[in-house]
Amino acid sequence: MKKIVKICLILFFxxxxxxxxxxxxxxxxxxxxxxxxxYQPIKIIDSERQxxxxxxxxxxxxxxxxxxxxxxxxxxxETKAFxxxxxxxxxxxxxxENLAHAxxxxxxxxxxxxxIIYHGGLDELNRARLAPKALSPIIKNVKRAQxxxxxxxxxxxxxxxRLIYEPHIKVPLDNRAxxxxxxxxxxxxxxxxxxxxxxxxxxxxxxxxxxxxKDGRLWFxxxxxxxxxxxxxxxxxxxxxxxxxxxxxxxxxKGRSKVAINGLKEILKLESAHAGIYYTLGKAFLAQGNFTxxxxxxxxxxxxxxxxxxxxxxxxxxxxxxxxxxxxxxxxFNRMVTSxxxxxxxxxxxxxxxxxxxxxxxxxxxxxxxxxIESK
Numbered sequence: 172m173k174k175i176v177k178i179c180l181i182l183f184f185x186x187x188x189x190x191x192x193x194x195x196x197x198x199x200x201x202x203x204x205x206x207x208x209x210y211q212p213i214k215i216i217d218s219e220r221q222x223x224x225x226x227x228x229x230x231x232x233x234x235x236x237x238x239x240x241x242x243x244x245x246x247x248x249e250t251k252a253f254x255x256x257x258x259x260x261x262x263x264x265x266x267x268e269n270l271a272h273a274x275x276x277x278x279x280x281x282x283x284x285x286x287i288i289y290h291g292g293l294d295e296l297n298r299a300r301l302a303p304k305a306l307s308p309i310i311k312n313v314k315r316a317q318x319x320x321x322x323x324x325x326x327x328x329x330x331x332x333r334l335i336y337e338p339h340i341k342v343p344l345d346n347r348a349x350x351x352x353x354x355x356x357x358x359x360x361x362x363x364x365x366x367x368x369x370x371x372x373x374x375x376x377x378x379x380x381x382x383x384x385k386d387g388r389l390w391f392x393x394x395x396x397x398x399x400x401x402x403x404x405x406x407x408x409x410x411x412x413x414x415x416x417x418x419x420x421x422x423x424x425k426g427r428s429k430v431a432i433n434g435l436k437e438i439l440k441l442e443s444a445h446a447g448i449y450y451t452l453g454k455a456f457l458a459q460g461n462f463t464x465x466x467x468x469x470x471x472x473x474x475x476x477x478x479x480x481x482x483x484x485x486x487x488x489x490x491x492x493x494x495x496x497x498x499x500x501x502x503x504f505n506r507m508v509t510s511x512x513x514x515x516x517x518x519x520x521x522x523x524x525x526x527x528x529x530x531x532x533x534x535x536x537x538x539x540x541x542x543x544i545e546s547k
Contacts, residue, residue, distance in 0.1 A: 203333060205322075224280060243536075304340070316336075391501045399518075405448075422434070453465045462514065500539070
């Protein structure tokens with residue numbers, strides 16, 4: 172009997188030590204967070220943060236900020252008409268960065284500038300935000316974060332997130348980051364996109380809330396989409412659909428746009444989530460001069476592009492909703508450019524809008540900044 176008790180005690184202590192060891196390991200590998208973002212914490216360079224805090228206007232965003240930069244130099248000159256000295260502008264955006272980087276940067280600020288400009292929206296998929304092979308624990312963590320009781324516990328005691336969320340591989344978002352694999356199964360891509368929209372909504376909410384709580388002022392300038400870029404990969408489709416699509420594209424090239432449109436609409440009745448069909452439909456409507464329908468078709472093509480290379484309008488829509496909810500300013504540069512689809516040349520490169528649009532944007536910024544100064 173004593174021997175059995177002794178064995179039970181040994182097993183109990185071994186189990187206890189194993190449990191404590193697992194808990195300690197889980198606590199050490201997870202970092203404290205409210206939302207279970209699937210990437211490593213973004214490090215902020217202190218000297219850059221200090222420069223950002225000294226600025227009157229802080230510019231955040233992706234590669235679009237490089238396109239905006241020379242025009243903001245003109246903006247500074249234009250403000251001489253109503254200011255003794257031009258505002259200090261600090262550009263803290265970079266090509267390949269996304270909303271996660273902007274969120275980390277505004278969280279680090281101890282002093283808010285007069286205005287934060289966020290100009291971006293195109294580089295959201297340039298760096299993989301998650302590891303597709305870690306989708307299983309990522310999905311579990313998202314479900315836990317979406318549970319009100321669990322999230323309430325984490326909000327009250329953030330340290331518990333180290334134990335609540337499943338540990339998994341977290342990808343870097345710095346210069347070590349890579350893009351998404353090109354050969355992922357369609358099912359994996361669709362689940363990845365679903366998770367990315369969830370994380371982006373959390374980032375957008377935190378981004379807007381952080382600036383609001385710090386009494387900051389945000390102007391959101393969504394970068395324009397080049398709607399004429401062909402989709403990288405369709406989410407659905409088979410060989411028969413692809414063959415029919417090639418035939419209809421040939422008809423379109425021969426000027427038979429009406430026949431092509433009718434044929435494309437017939438295919439859409441069977442396959443309503445094919446990026447290539449919407450893209451060709453957009454070109455057909457464009458050939459007929461129906462710019463409104465062409466624009467709508469091109470946007471659908473973007474949304475159903477499963478190449479995990481190009482961002483799409485759903486990201487902008489999510490961020491715009493959060494920003495407008497906090498009564499921040501939206502200067503819809505994307506609409507300013509794409510509203511001229513088919514009427515004039517929109518882009519000077521695959522992603523940089525023509526100078527004329529940035530000149531119009533600059534005038535708008537000068538006008539809004541003057542009104543802000545006069546309201547103080």
